[in-house]
Amino acid sequence: MDPITTGAICVYHDMIETAVEALDGSGIPVAAVSTGFPAGLSPFHLRVAEIEESVKAGAREIDIVISRRHVLTQNWQALYDEMRAFRDACGDAHVKAILATGELGSLRNVARASLICMMAGADFIKTSTGKESVNATLPVSLVMIRAIRDYFDATGVHVGYKPAGGISKAKDAITYLALIKEELGPRWLQPDLFRFGASSLLNDIERQLEHHVTGAYSASYRHPMG
Amino acid sequence: MTVKEIFETMEYGPAPESAAEALTWLSERGGIAGPFINGKWGPLRDDFNSNNPATGEKLAGVTQSTEAEVAAAVKAAAKAQPAWAKDGERRARVLYAIARGLQKNSRLLAVMETLDNGKPIRESRDIDVPLAIRHFYHHAGFAQLMADELPDREALGVCGQIIPWNFPLLMLAWKIAPALAMGNAVVLKPAEYTPLTAMIFAEICDQAGVPKGVVNIVTGDGRVGEMIVASEVDKIAFTGSTAVGREIRKATAGNGKALSLELGGKSPYIVFDDADLDSAVEGLVDAIWFNQGQVCCAGSRLLVQEGIAERFYSKLKARMEKLRVGDPLDKSIDVGAIVDPKQLKSITDMVAGNTEGETFQTSAPEGCFYPPTLITGLHTASTLMQEEIFGPVLVSTTFRTPAEAVQMANDTRYGLAATLWTENINLALGVAPKLVAGIVWINGTNMMDAAAGFGGVRESGFGREGGWEGLAGYTKPKRVAKPIDKIESFTGSGQLSDPIDRTAKLYIGGKQARPDGGYSRVVYGPKGKPLGEVSLANRKDLRNAVEAAHAAKGWPGTTGHLRAQILYYLAENLSVRASEFEVRIKAMTGKSAAAEVQSAISSLFTYAAWADKYDGQVHGVPIRGVALAMKEPVGVIGALCPDDAPLSGLVSTLAPAIAMGNRVILAASEPFPLAATDFIQVLETSDVPAGVVNILTGSHAELAPHMASHMDIDAVWNFSSSPLTEVVEAQSASNVKRTLTAPGPPSTKEMLAAATEVKNVWVPYGE
Numbered sequence: 001m002d003p004i005t006t007g008a009i010c011v012y013h014d015m016i017e018t019a020v021e022a023l024d025g026s027g028i029p030v031a032a033v034s035t036g037f038p039a040g041l042s043p044f045h046l047r048v049a050e051i052e053e054s055v056k057a058g059a060r061e062i063d064i065v066i067s068r069r070h071v072l073t074q075n076w077q078a079l080y081d082e083m084r085a086f087r088d089a090c091g092d093a094h095v096k097a098i099l100a101t102g103e104l105g106s107l108r109n110v111a112r113a114s115l116i117c118m119m120a121g122a123d124f125i126k127t128s129t130g131k132e133s134v135n136a137t138l139p140v141s142l143v144m145i146r147a148i149r150d151y152f153d154a155t156g157v158h159v160g161y162k163p164a165g166g167i168s169k170a171k172d173a174i175t176y177l178a179l180i181k182e183e184l185g186p187r188w189l190q191p192d193l194f195r196f197g198a199s200s201l202l203n204d205i206e207r208q209l210e211h212h213v214t215g216a217y218s219a220s221y222r223h224p225m226g
Numbered sequence: 227m228t229v230k231e232i233f234e235t236m237e238y239g240p241a242p243e244s245a246a247e248a249l250t251w252l253s254e255r256g257g258i259a260g261p262f263i264n265g266k267w268g269p270l271r272d273d274f275n276s277n278n279p280a281t282g283e284k285l286a287g288v289t290q291s292t293e294a295e296v297a298a299a300v301k302a303a304a305k306a307q308p309a310w311a312k313d314g315e316r317r318a319r320v321l322y323a324i325a326r327g328l329q330k331n332s333r334l335l336a337v338m339e340t341l342d343n344g345k346p347i348r349e350s351r352d353i354d355v356p357l358a359i360r361h362f363y364h365h366a367g368f369a370q371l372m373a374d375e376l377p378d379r380e381a382l383g384v385c386g387q388i389i390p391w392n393f394p395l396l397m398l399a400w401k402i403a404p405a406l407a408m409g410n411a412v413v414l415k416p417a418e419y420t421p422l423t424a425m426i427f428a429e430i431c432d433q434a435g436v437p438k439g440v441v442n443i444v445t446g447d448g449r450v451g452e453m454i455v456a457s458e459v460d461k462i463a464f465t466g467s468t469a470v471g472r473e474i475r476k477a478t479a480g481n482g483k484a485l486s487l488e489l490g491g492k493s494p495y496i497v498f499d500d501a502d503l504d505s506a507v508e509g510l511v512d513a514i515w516f517n518q519g520q521v522c523c524a525g526s527r528l529l530v531q532e533g534i535a536e537r538f539y540s541k542l543k544a545r546m547e548k549l550r551v552g553d554p555l556d557k558s559i560d561v562g563a564i565v566d567p568k569q570l571k572s573i574t575d576m577v578a579g580n581t582e583g584e585t586f587q588t589s590a591p592e593g594c595f596y597p598p599t600l601i602t603g604l605h606t607a608s609t610l611m612q613e614e615i616f617g618p619v620l621v622s623t624t625f626r627t628p629a630e631a632v633q634m635a636n637d638t639r640y641g642l643a644a645t646l647w648t649e650n651i652n653l654a655l656g657v658a659p660k661l662v663a664g665i666v667w668i669n670g671t672n673m674m675d676a677a678a679g680f681g682g683v684r685e686s687g688f689g690r691e692g693g694w695e696g697l698a699g700y701t702k703p704k705r706v707a708k709p710i711d712k713i714e715s716f717t718g719s720g721q722l723s724d725p726i727d728r729t730a731k732l733y734i735g736g737k738q739a740r741p742d743g744g745y746s747r748v749v750y751g752p753k754g755k756p757l758g759e760v761s762l763a764n765r766k767d768l769r770n771a772v773e774a775a776h777a778a779k780g781w782p783g784t785t786g787h788l789r790a791q792i793l794y795y796l797a798e799n800l801s802v803r804a805s806e807f808e809v810r811i812k813a814m815t816g817k818s819a820a821a822e823v824q825s826a827i828s829s830l831f832t833y834a835a836w837a838d839k840y841d842g843q844v845h846g847v848p849i850r851g852v853a854l855a856m857k858e859p860v861g862v863i864g865a866l867c868p869d870d871a872p873l874s875g876l877v878s879t880l881a882p883a884i885a886m887g888n889r890v891i892l893a894a895s896e897p898f899p900l901a902a903t904d905f906i907q908v909l910e911t912s913d914v915p916a917g918v919v920n921i922l923t924g925s926h927a928e929l930a931p932h933m934a935s936h937m938d939i940d941a942v943w944n945f946s947s948s949p950l951t952e953v954v955e956a957q958s959a960s961n962v963k964r965t966l967t968a969p970g971p972p973s974t975k976e977m978l979a980a981a982t983e984v985k986n987v988w989v990p991y992g993e
Contacts, residue, residue, distance in 0.1 A: 177236070186236050
């Protein structure tokens with residue numbers, strides 16, 4: 001069996017070059033957070049330019065943040081146009097649309113924003129930047145993956161899902177896997193369609209593996225951050 | 227299986243809950259479920275088996291209790307009850323201790339329930355047992371509050387309780403908690419298939435300080451149930467099939483036992499085109515695949531708006547494919563075993579007998595399992611759309627408009643629950659009152675709680691379990707019922723002085739009508755003087771009156787304010803003619819009637835006052851939402867009016883009925899009918915819409931059986947002095963009517979309660 005790896009390494013623009021070098025030959029892609037992450041409030045042309053720079057620097061995946069005000073004012077055309085522009089700027093790179101669901105006010109808004117971003121070409125939809133006060137939750141995830149299911153039923157296009165922030169225990173991860181399996185099916189459990197954005201999750205998984213092997217419960221300091 | 231393979235398939239592994247502790251518990255007690263009488267077990271005999279339906283293996287032996295044992299249980303209960311009824315605060319503490327005991331033993335109870343019944347451990351652990359615990363906590367509070375809040379009510383005495391196999395512990399809790407809270411003692415029979423959690427419960431009662439004899443359990447099959455019904459108990463509470471409920475109604479007719487029946491259902495599940503379809507699909511999992519569909523209130527009749535039907539069915543089928551059917555002790559199983567091979571055969575035969583529509587089934591393992599099934603494209607009158615299957619089988623058809631959905635939902639003999647899904651609150655709250663059901667769930671289903679009454683209308687039975695409204699079923703008014711002697715008509719002779727025929731007519735549909743049979747009789751005064759002639763109504767006049775009452779279909783929808791105005795107007799118009807009525811009544815009875823006329827006027831004023839004030843409640847159920855306990859009219863009520871009070875008896879019967887929005891067919895005082903026929907003129911001048919009040923005169927004994935067996939009458943009130951209680955109660959079994967036969971006079975509150983049904987509308991909220 002091939003060694004288990006992370007799906008991608010996600011960094012700010014400044015670290016792309018270093019990351020690309022470090023991962024050379026590993027097959028692990030570098031992803032960059034972009035478009036004025038996490039607030040997405042810098043001038044529009046700079047946000048587009050940031051994407052272009054990051055792609056040029058070697059990022060194969062771009063995580064954009066949407067303008068929350070377009071959702072809160074129900075300006076769906078503006079949200080669509082913004083997402084389209086980001087999509088075009090990405091070129092061949094994968095694009096994940098971060099909805100910042102903790103700031104959208106209602107599950108209805110989450111569903112609508114999910115759909116608009118998928119229509120405008122997002123390869124993935126992602127809950128949050130990890131910087132909002134509320135990040136991935138099960139209700140929000142259910143709404144987003146049902147939007148993905150409806151979009152697939154209507155178009156045949158597979159859009160991926162990434163819950164981010166707040167998933168730090170192996171048990172939570174299994175709950176999410178079960179949710180995806182039940183609502184979307186096993187195809188969406190592959191790395192090209194499902195990611196966790198949770199830097200602290202790995203440590204807990206290692207603890208659980210140690211417990212599985214030895215039968216004794218583990219401590220986090222036995223698995224230092226790699 | 228390697229880790230790589232697991233990652234590829236992502237199949238669920240087994241997640242078994244251990245049966246060891248439950249099996250040890252049983253073997254330590256000899257492996258036999260039997261009677262628990264006066265705080266003692268036994269005698270325990272291994273008369274038949276209680277099997278684990280998932281494996282077919284014997285779990286325990288069960289004792290078929292004898293008549294002597296049932297009698298001993300009833301005697302023990304009768305002896306213990308008076309002391310138990312004395313102190314509400316003490317009862318509260320004992321009920322609280324039972325709740326704690328259930329909580330402490332919750333896993334044992336859950337595992338035992340799953341072993342005995344076959345339901346998934348996920349349900350017994352997360353639904354059945356927590357709801358049972360909640361019931362005891364909640365009713366501990368009712369015991370505490372009884373003295374202050376229900377000062378006019380007292381315990382019934384000994385309650386015989388017969389419960390089904392689908393929720394053995396939960397149904398036990400629904401029966402025993404309110405009975406004990408109100409100061410009754412009980413003799414309960416668990417179902418023959420599922421007696422085991424009742425054994426654990428009996429031990430918990432013992433530990434919780436329940437006095438000996440207050441809780442008695444007898445085990446066995448339906449014959450033991452019959453013994454309880456025939457025994458010296460004060461009430462029978464039954465949950466089970468409509469057929470058995472009907473037999474119990476007949477068996478208890480006329481013997482004074484209180485009765486509550488929670489029977490079958492074929493509850494509609496309506497999905498409007500603006501519903502959250504994914505949620506509505508999940509709702510159906512809870513509606514019809516919960517407990518293998520063996521649920522009286524299961525949303526078993528799916529009605530989908532036509533425009534979204536195909537999309538909805540395809541989502542539903544995709545969801546069905548994911549249901550995991552199998553070992554009920556596996557913690558990630560969705561659908562468990564059918565309770566018994568007999569029930570499996572019944573489900574299998576019903577589905578196999580259907581030749582209509584399209585059947586979609588997923589798969590189920592070998593053994594006592596049945597696959598989740600959807601049958602679409604049925605007609606509203608198809609057998610499977612009308613008959614309760616009591617299995618994981620959903621039947622469906624489509625509708626186009628909300629009005630059509632309501633009509634299809636209500637075209638059933640049952641009326642237990644209804645579910646509707648729409649994101650439009652106007653539509654939801656508009657449709658809910660129109661559904662004929664005791665419970666309406668909006669955007670959710672099978673929500674139950676101790677604070678909200680559960681129970682149905684029509685052939686789903688009567689009485690409520692849970693909430694303030696449920697306490698009425700375990701209490702009676704504190705008053706001494708006076709038996710009434712039959713009042714005979716006076717006889718006499720001689721001609722009426724007026725040569726022109728002035729025979730008083732019947733009042734049907736707002737018109738004075740000659741009797742169908744064409745016969746009349748002379749009414750004589752106490753000294754034999756002829757006073758007038760009165761029509762003799764027969765069954766056809768009754769039929770016509772029922773038709774007329776149903777034609778007045780706008781009345782239940784009128785406002786309480788309007789009904790109050792009409793009742794005040796009646797009172798006013800009666801006041802104007804008070805002296806005329808006094809003379810008439812005195813001529814008929816020979817007694818001074820001033821007080822009676824004043825009492826009739828006062829009654830009209832009282833119920834006019836109540837017409838717009840007998841409010842429902844908002845129950846604080848533990849969800850993010852509310853349960854609205856709405857008081858609705860019972861429907862069309864037939865009443866045999868008191869014989870002794872020719873005017874006030876009639877008026878105090880019709881006033882609460884029409885104040886609450888019912889329509890009535892009144893059989894006037896048999897010996898003294900002329901006050902009622904004079905009252906027709908008061909009705910005619912007081913804006914009472916045609917058909918709302920219909921008045922018949924003639925023989926109560928002749929009308930009573932037809933009234934009680936009429937399928938389009940919802941309730942019969944019998945205040946006659948003729949001995950008709952038995953016939954009324956027995957015949958009311960036809961369509962499981964509500965009957966009120968209280969020897970009088972009932973209080974205002976009792977009359978208002980009899981004139982209304984509580985419908986609980988559950989409204990979850992939040993985005």
